[in-house]
Amino acid sequence: MPESSSPGLTGVRVLDFGHRIAGPLAALLLAEAGADVVHVDSPEAARAPGPADAYLNRSKRRITLDLKTAAGRATALDLAGRADVVIENFRPGVMDRLGLGAGVLRAADERLVYCSLPGFAPDDANAPLAAWEGILHAAVAGYRPLSQHWDPTGRARATVADREAPLFTPITTASNFGALMGAVSVVMALIARRRSGRGQTVRVPLAEAFCEAYSTMLGMRVYENGLMGDAHMLRDLTYRCADGGMIDLSPYAKFVVPLLAAAGVAEDWQAAGLIDIAERSFAPERRDEIMTSFAELVRGRSAAWWDRVATEAEVPVSRVRTPAEWMACPQATESGAAIALQDPAAGRILLPGRGFDLAGAIPPPRPRDLPGRDGGVLAPGPGGWLSPRSAPEPGGASGPPLEGVRAIDISQAVAGPTTARLLADFGAEVVKVGSTVPAVTDGIVGHLHRGKRTILLDGRSEAGERLTTDLVRSADVLVTNFTPKSQERYGIGHRRLQAVNRRLVHCSISAYGSAGPWAGRRGYENQCNAATGMSWRYGARFGWTLYQPTPINDAGTGVLGAFAVAVALYSRGDDGDGVRVGASLAQASTLHQGVHLAIEAQQATGPDTVRSEHGTSALDRLYRAEDGWFFLAARPDQSAALLSALSLPDGGGEQGPPDPAGPTALLLAGRFATGTARHWTDLLAGAGIAAHPVATIDEAVGYLDGRGLVYFEPGPGGRAVARPGIGARWLSETPPRAGADPGPIGSQAVEILAELGLSAAETAELAEADVVSLPGRLPKLTRLT
Incomplete structure (x- = not known):
């Protein structure tokens, strides 16, 4: 280009x-x-x-x-x-x-x-x-x-x-x-x-x-009891504090043990035989006792105290905030997740920020x-x-958009690998670099690394750092999702790599953004949803926090990262310099709430004020039929037509949008309970009113399979695992393609090292020194570590 x-x-x-x-x-x-x-x-x-x-x-x-x-x-x-x-x-x-x-x-x-x-x-x-x-x-x-x-x-x-x-x-x-x-x-x-x-x-x-x-989520479904493996020290993720607030944490022993140390109780717990501080492990047979003790410990301090102590200890914990608290938080504004604009009608208001980072x-x-x-x-x-x-x-000739682009994926968990996977879907050659002790889950890794070649190496060793540098030297894109401190420790800091390869587009995926007081703070989907008000928005009215039905924050951050990379590649062209781009879980969570946040910035009562567990109004909500549920989406000006189609009297004279639990809703609920979901949706369609039965996840997968949007891999016990694909018909001339499963992570190490100029003897020497893991000597994947 x-x-x-x-x-x-x-x-x-x-x-x-x-x-x-x-x-x-x-x-x-x-x-x-x-x-x-x-x-x-x-x-x-x-x-x-x-x-x-x-x-x-x-x-x-x-x-x-x-x-x-x-x-x-x-x-x-x-x-x-x-x-x-x-x-x-x-x-x-x-x-x-x-x-x-x-x-x-x-x-x-x-x-x-x-x-x-x-x-x-x-x-x-x-x-x-x-x-x-x-x-x-x-x-x-x-x-x-x-x-x-x-x-x-x-x-x-x-x-x-x-x-x-x-x-x-x-x-x-x-x-x-x-x-x-x-x-x-x-x-x-x-x-x-x-x-x-x-x-x-x-x-x-x-x-x-x-x-x-x-x-x-689709990969997780086939595993009994979710992903609660032995590494989970706690089974709960959210805890009530002394002030009535809540904190959300990552429940693995490697995070909880340092948190206990920061709280000043780790040595007592070790003396009681509950944990091993040096190994960052716990006594699985005493998990119930540990969970009870931990909940009591958290209840002894305020949510703000735990938030501060966890940040200082560099463990992923967050206080559960309301959306308004997040928008007013210094991290939101300093990272760009929220911005203040002088709107010509509303005056100065806080709105969601750009959603991605793009230098230049x-x-x-x-x-x-x-x-x-x-x-x-x-x-x-x-x-x-x-x-x-x-x-x-x-x-000229047509081809995949990213044909000829080489990307190196040095990321873990979900968001970073999603960015790199999307680059592969659009034609890039992607090399996934993992640790010789991979922290991956056999239940989720499938689609995250499709279309990539993979290698496992010890990036902390001198030889491993040299190999990483050699890989990056010939790349167009690097995707990372480590904190700035960890990037420097692994030799993949932006300034160092820019000197190695001036054309490199370095995509840094983070929890809370590349700027602000939390720039180095660790966090996963649930902590960032808690920090930004997403989990409060969904669950507060039900007495607890709730995550979305699917991990939309991880996925959305990955897409935003891919968008930023694509923009940088378009801008860079054939002979331009690379730039640093990125996205964060906090930015994605803010974007997902964007419409609500904009309304709430201008109105005392936002759309969340009136909604119930079924919907936002009597005309826009879930209803139970004889055989299941369906969603009704009638416009306000269709209210009379709706009641006429159902042979119902006026709904009771409600002013404005009828309450989702008010007289009109009760009237409709009683009528809808007397027929099947398909009967009502067909009847309403004849009146020009939209309604659709609520699909189960298996029905939805079947529907999307018919649209060419999912594919299947063998899973545990011979069960098929559905994986989300990508729409091959979404681009008419250069369609994206879901790449092949790379096999066990690390399977392509030999060919990748050969492309760097290493001989078979040199590769064997590196394997003997545990710098790289070769096929046949790959470490066994763990459930989640």
Whole structure:
């Protein structure tokens, strides 16, 4: 690809027809990576943009067009003809009927990247449905019973009316992952265009993008009792403190023992035979006694005390915060996870930050323009879209977007490996470097390292550090997820490696961000969800914290990391310098709550105030039928039609959106209990009202398997393990592909070392010194250490 001297996506023009969440969020990611994004408002949206507009449409210019008129469509066609990217998230067929579909626009300009983010694909049986968030979640098991949630603490302690009923989550997971995967795919298509001179159609249905949110959860399902192996010193993850607050911790002995030492009780516990301080281990046969004693210990101090002591001891613990507490926390603002903007309507407000880190001269996020300002879009001078756009790239052969890109993956757990795995899915050659004592789980490793070659080496040894340096010297990308201190200890600090390889794009995945007082703080998905208000948002009303049904934070962070890498590779071109990029669990958790946080920043009562365990209103919630549950998503203006279709009287005169547990909800619940879920969803479909049965996870996997989004591997006891794949139809010209299973981690060590110029004798010598592990001498994988 030709050299690019502009940072990020500078010079890329994006026309954003998006509405609600997915389209505008995908365009926002591109805008805050440097693209010139013009958001198209409908007259209706321009009159009442809503509080989420301050977040979703900042950093963009905007124009109001009535696409129902010939003049509005003509202007839209003119702008699309001057764009590099068009984004829309309407139902299939809507843009075609307006004369603005992919076929028309790409026929006029083969360089155009046309990104469509429908709820369901055009050939999906669900395509006619209005794909509201609740409908999407119902279709792909985004709502599941508390008893099937993946965190044991929440299952044991949350108090809900029916533990076997699907539990509503306010997080817009389907829209978020549709936006994330859409944005990644757009940048990959721009990279491919650099080589071929041609754009392509990107179509990422939100229901299919949800597959990425499953992350490791599908692999975990086949293991009895979750992942509670012998390394788990504690079975609970969340504990109540003296002040009524809570802390969330990682329950492994290697973390809990140092925490006990920091609390000043470790020696007493060792004397009692409960733990071994030097080995950081515990007496498994006394686990129940340990758990009881630990809970009593935590109750003796405040949550803030434990948070501070754990931070000083460098162990992953976090105080459970509310979303508002997180947004006001210095770490949120100093790391960029939250930013203060002077909104033209709301004044100074705190909003979610950029979501990813990208070095270079990228302008910071800026406040939105209010609808009605065209921002100079139609001006004839510099900056207007009527001026000529960038020169076309030369035509050439097509291939995977990242063909020829070499990436080194020195990361562990989930988020970092997910970033590197996505690079492999889009065509990069990825080498996974693991420790000779791998801390991996046989239940989750499957899809994280597909398409990679792997090697195990001792990075702390002098010889191992030299090998790591040699691998990085020839790479385009390095993915790490260690703290800055650990990176320096392993010889993979950014400054050192930049001197080794100036073209290196170094992606650093972290818990809380690369800046701020917590930059070196350790944390996993559950601690970062606790710190940022995610677990409070889901579970506080039920008396405890709850994790989401799937590990969306790990997965989302991995996608954000891949997005940042793709932007850096696009910017770097053939002969540019590399940069440091990254993403953090705290940024991803903040993004997942983005719409809620934006509303809560401007209103005293946000969307969480009125919701129940079933939904947000009587018209947008889960209902039980005779044979199961379904989700109803009726617009407020469909209330009369809904009651008429059900032969019901007026719902009781509720003002505004009817309460999810109020008179209208009770009236509907009584009616829906008299028929099957399919009967009601079919009846409502005839009245033009969206509803969908709540799928079980097995039904959702079957649905996604039919869409080509999952694949299966043999698991324990001969059971098939479903793995989340990637949509081979999402990019029309250069589709991503799920790579092959690499086999046992470390299997390709010999060939990787040979490529570095090592002879067979030198490789054998390194193996004898335990610097590398060779096939036949690979260490046995542990459950989770």
